[in-house]
C-alpha cells in the first residue's frame with residue numbers, strides 16, 4: 731500500500747490523516763476559518779472554494795493569506811455542481827483559480843476525474859510537489875462495480891484516488907470498505923474513500939483498516955453528509971484531546 735503524504739504530514743498504518751473543510755463565502759472569512767482550523771486537531775485543511783460568493787476575483791495573495799493563516803497543508807477544491815458542489819463548472823475560471831492556487835503554494839489540488847480531459851493544460855503545469863487528488867462522488871448510490879471503478883482510477887494521471895458513495899443499505903457500506911481494501915492492497919497510489927450520510931459514518935471511523943488513508947470531519951461547517959465532528963471522531967478512536 732502506498733502511504734499518503736500531503737505536504738509535511740503522512741498517514742500511518744494505524745491512523746488516517748484528518749481533514750476539515752473551509753466553507754467560507756468570502757476569502758476574508760476563509761482566513762478566519764483557516765485560523766480556527768490551525769488551532770484544531772486536524773492534520774490537513776480542505777478549502778472548498780466553490781462556497782465563495784464568486785471565484786472571479788480570487789487572487790494568488792488571497793490564497794496565500796489562507797495558507798499562512800492555517801499553517802497546515804491545504805487541499806484546494808472546487809467541487810462542481812455536477813458532483814454536489816456549490817458552483818457550476820467553467821473551464822476558464824477553473825484553470826485560472828487552480829493556477830493561482832499552485833502559485834500560492836497549496837499542497838494538493840482536488841480535480842474531479844470527469845474534468846481531467848477538459849483540463850489538459852492545467853495538468854501539464856502542475857509541479858511534482860503538488861499532489862493531484864482525483865475525485866469521484868456518487869451522491870445517490872453505490873455502484874456495483876466499485877473495484878473496477880477504483881482500478882480504473884489508479885490508471886489515471888493523478889497521485890491520490892478519492893471516491894465517495896451514498897449507501898442505500900448497510901451492505902453498501904461493506905461494499906465500499908471491502909472494495910477499498912481489495913484495491914488499496916496492490917495499488918501504487920494511496921486511496922481515500924468514504925460512504926456518505928448517517929449510514930456511512932462507520933466508514934469514516936474505521937476506513938483506515940480497509941486502506942482509506944484520510945477521513946473528512948467537521949470543525950466549523952460540514953461539507954458533505956455524514957461527517958463527524960472532529961471531537962466525536964477522536965472520542966470514537968479513544969484519542970484524548972483537550973480543546
Ligand SMILES: O=C1C[C@@](O)(C(=O)O)C[C@@H](O)[C@@H]1O
Pocket residue numbers: 751776778807809840865892894924926946947953954955957
Ligand atoms: O471529496 C470530499 C469528501 C467529502 O465529500 C466527504 O464526503 O466528506 C467532503 C468534501 O469536502 C471533499 O471534497
